[in-house]
Amino acid sequence: MNHLPLIIKREYLTKVKNKSFIVMTILSPLIMIALISVVAYLSQLNNDKVRVITVLDESGFVQDVFENTERTKYHVLENMSLTDAKKLAEETGSVGLLHVATPNSIDDVSNHIKFYSEESPSLSLISDLETKLEHKLTDVKLQENGVDVAMINASKIHVNIGQESFAGEKTSKIDSVMKLAFGGAAGYLLFMFIIIYGNMIMRSVIEEKTSRIIEVIISSVKPIQLMLGKIIGTSLAGITQFVIWLIIGGVLLSLVSIIFGVNLQTPQQDMMEQAMANPELNMQVQDLINAFFYLPLANLIIAFLLFFIGGYLLYSSLYAAIGAAVDNETDTQQFMLPIIMPLVLAVYIGIFTVVEDPHGTVSVVFSFIPLTSPVVMLMRIPFGVPLWQQLVSLLILIATFMFTVWFAAKIYRVGILMYGKKPTYKELMKWIKY
Amino acid sequence: MSNLLEVNQVSKSFGDFKALNNASISVPKGSIFGLLGPNGAGKTTLIRIINQITMPDTGTVHLDGDLLNGSHIKDIGYLPEERGLYKSMKVGEQALYLAQLKGLSKAEAKTRLKYWFERLEIGDWWNKKIQELSKGMAQKIQFIVTVLHEPKLLIFDEPFSGFDPINANLIKDEILRLRENGATVIFSTHRMESVEELCDDIALIHKSNKILDGKLIDIKRQYKINTFEVGIKTANSDALRTELLQKFDVSLANFRTLEDDLKLNIKLNAGDSPNDLLSFLTAKGEVSHFVELIPSVNDIFIQTVKNN
Numbered sequence: 131m132n133h134l135p136l137i138i139k140r141e142y143l144t145k146v147k148n149k150s151f152i153v154m155t156i157l158s159p160l161i162m163i164a165l166i167s168v169v170a171y172l173s174q175l176n177n178d179k180v181r182v183i184t185v186l187d188e189s190g191f192v193q194d195v196f197e198n199t200e201r202t203k204y205h206v207l208e209n210m211s212l213t214d215a216k217k218l219a220e221e222t223g224s225v226g227l228l229h230v231a232t233p234n235s236i237d238d239v240s241n242h243i244k245f246y247s248e249e250s251p252s253l254s255l256i257s258d259l260e261t262k263l264e265h266k267l268t269d270v271k272l273q274e275n276g277v278d279v280a281m282i283n284a285s286k287i288h289v290n291i292g293q294e295s296f297a298g299e300k301t302s303k304i305d306s307v308m309k310l311a312f313g314g315a316a317g318y319l320l321f322m323f324i325i326i327y328g329n330m331i332m333r334s335v336i337e338e339k340t341s342r343i344i345e346v347i348i349s350s351v352k353p354i355q356l357m358l359g360k361i362i363g364t365s366l367a368g369i370t371q372f373v374i375w376l377i378i379g380g381v382l383l384s385l386v387s388i389i390f391g392v393n394l395q396t397p398q399q400d401m402m403e404q405a406m407a408n409p410e411l412n413m414q415v416q417d418l419i420n421a422f423f424y425l426p427l428a429n430l431i432i433a434f435l436l437f438f439i440g441g442y443l444l445y446s447s448l449y450a451a452i453g454a455a456v457d458n459e460t461d462t463q464q465f466m467l468p469i470i471m472p473l474v475l476a477v478y479i480g481i482f483t484v485v486e487d488p489h490g491t492v493s494v495v496f497s498f499i500p501l502t503s504p505v506v507m508l509m510r511i512p513f514g515v516p517l518w519q520q521l522v523s524l525l526i527l528i529a530t531f532m533f534t535v536w537f538a539a540k541i542y543r544v545g546i547l548m549y550g551k552k553p554t555y556k557e558l559m560k561w562i563k564y
Numbered sequence: 565m566s567n568l569l570e571v572n573q574v575s576k577s578f579g580d581f582k583a584l585n586n587a588s589i590s591v592p593k594g595s596i597f598g599l600l601g602p603n604g605a606g607k608t609t610l611i612r613i614i615n616q617i618t619m620p621d622t623g624t625v626h627l628d629g630d631l632l633n634g635s636h637i638k639d640i641g642y643l644p645e646e647r648g649l650y651k652s653m654k655v656g657e658q659a660l661y662l663a664q665l666k667g668l669s670k671a672e673a674k675t676r677l678k679y680w681f682e683r684l685e686i687g688d689w690w691n692k693k694i695q696e697l698s699k700g701m702a703q704k705i706q707f708i709v710t711v712l713h714e715p716k717l718l719i720f721d722e723p724f725s726g727f728d729p730i731n732a733n734l735i736k737d738e739i740l741r742l743r744e745n746g747a748t749v750i751f752s753t754h755r756m757e758s759v760e761e762l763c764d765d766i767a768l769i770h771k772s773n774k775i776l777d778g779k780l781i782d783i784k785r786q787y788k789i790n791t792f793e794v795g796i797k798t799a800n801s802d803a804l805r806t807e808l809l810q811k812f813d814v815s816l817a818n819f820r821t822l823e824d825d826l827k828l829n830i831k832l833n834a835g836d837s838p839n840d841l842l843s844f845l846t847a848k849g850e851v852s853h854f855v856e857l858i859p860s861v862n863d864i865f866i867q868t869v870k871n872n
């Protein structure tokens with residue numbers, strides 16, 4: 131008799147009806163949104179403050195460099211001693227005093243610039259000032275050497291290399307960012323999903339053991355059916371939770387940005403808007419939109435589904451086996467390590483190596499090793515992975531999955547009826563033979 | 565009468581440990597079969613093999629003439645010793661789920677559950693959660709779930725543990741009623757008085773081997789010791805004792821009487837008839853007590869296990 135649908139239904143309903151599950155489902159996005167709003171609000175507070183920088187230029191070279199902006203005002207002093215200027219800067223509450231002393235020659239100016247302040251200024255402020263001064267002084271120097279600065283500026287050429295694959299698909303730099311975002315999101319999503327819902331499966335197996343219902347159930351259904359039913363039911367509950375999170379998150383996010391007027395847009399969106407206003411950047415926006423459509427979307431979606439399901443089932447069967455092997459959650463630590471390690475490794479490889487070189491040896495090798503392949507391959511695919519590599523990796527994953535399910539079912543079958551002492555790895559191996 | 569269950573030469577090892585060694589039992593249709601044995605003897609392993617939870621290494625199990633297979637799950641109701649229910653699930657939902665796992669349709673399961681809930685007077689528990697119930701209450705639910713699908717074979721492992729005497733009696737009556745309705749019952753327990761009361765047949769398993777089985781009454785005959793417990797009121801009890809000692813194996817007995825009688829255990833010699841002893845005694849005084857000593861299951865259990 132096939133009881134799988136019945137078991138899946140029960141697992142799903144008990145998970146979904148569980149109070150803490152409901153609370154988590156509703157509360158998590160609220161907490162996330164609250165955090166984001168607080169951070170956004172605080173950073174906005176920070177941005178609203180106008181900082182004043184007092185400037186005393188005794189050299190006469192750089193006076194006209196300082197243009198006031200929305201957030202930075204320059205207070206340029208004239209005919210004042212350094213001591214007075216310092217006092218004035220302190221009294222007026224400036225961030226600091228930029229002092230350019232009289233140099234012997236233009237080459238010497240750079241040695242005579244100092245920034246006085248009460249607290250150490252931020253790195254960005256200093257480098258901003260440095261850039262401004264460098265540009266100005268270079269121009270002055272060029273002019274002194276008889277070079278026409280206007281001509282140089284007019285001769286500057288901006289290069290934007292168009293990229294195209296041999297097959298004729300156009301790509302660009304923005305493309306790479308987009309690929310990274312897609313791959314990273316997919317890999318990270320899988321990682322989170324495994325950790326959260328793998329644990330949930332494990333707890334539910336342990337619950338059946340501690341409540342002693344397992345022997346009643348197991349006299350009606352095959353252990354492997356029970357295990358698969360648990361995995362599938364819990365996953366469906368997980369997907370439900372994820373979808374609800376996405377919906378609540380989306381709605382709240384737009385609500386918050388309307389109510390608080392907080393700018394929660396991503397840099398890309400910012401860029402897009404700027405581009406709309408600025409016809410010069412319009413080309414790049416076009417690139418961005420193109421980039422999205424040039425992504426191997428069909429491949430991405432199919433591969434995402436297959437690797438996500440494969441990877442998730444692989445790990446969750448291991449979680450189920452751990453749950454069966456122990457009596458309570460505190461005993462699981464010892465067995466968790468071998469599961470978490472490859473998972474974390476996969477994410478690190480994805481973040482550091484794939485980004486650097488998506489087709490390098492390390493990336494390729496780890497996209498074949500079954501415990502890391504789902505995450506690493508998902509991160510690689512947006513960069514274009516040959517079909518044979520995807521297929522081979524998928525086959526290895528499926529083969530390993532079948533093996534782990536068999537292995538987990540063995541441990542599960544024996545483990546669920548074992549009470550009392552925590553088994554060692556050696557004993558687990560023995561169980562396989564029972 | 566044919567046998568419902570035939571376990572034939574079944575062995576099972578866990579690693580180096582042999583849990584069952586060529587054990588065979590036959591459970592007659594419509595009987596209550598006591599499966600006895602000390603802790604760790606292999607009873608649970610045998611029960612799990614019958615339930616297809618564990619597979620035997622060698623040997624076969626036949627249920628109603630057919631080799632045990634997946635379709636027999638609905639023919640067996642099993643109440644394990646280690647039993648429990650989902651704590652946070654409602655009683656009704658849970659019972660429905662377990663009944664459906666045994667192959668009942670949802671509607672059928674619901675009708676039968678209503679009937680049993682009424683019968684055991686727990687109708688108002690349907691929407692309670694298990695964690696709100698006492699242990700004995702949960703046991704009632706478990707009992708119902710075990711018998712609900714009306715299996716041919718019922719296996720009860722320590723069914724009375726956790727019940728107060730009133731509810732234990734209630735469950736006992738239900739078990740007897742189920743037997744009358746045609747079910748066969750395998751009954752595993754350490755409470756010998758319930759074996760004495762309920763079982764028609766028994767098997768004794770010790771250290772992975774079956775060391776004794778058969779009809780309880782045959783086994784008792786086999787173990788009978790030809791000894792009678794006697795109470796007699798006589799003027800000269802010392803003289804009577806001396807006289808009896810010359811003929812029989814006599815020891816002092818210990819039981820309660822209303823009068824200050826002489827109380828003795830008298831073992832008959834082979835070929836002696838109890839009637840001869842009785843007429844001899846009535847000539848000596850007033851016999852208030854004359855009972856054949858039948859070995860209890862408890863005695864048989866202890867004696868057999870010790871001898872092995």
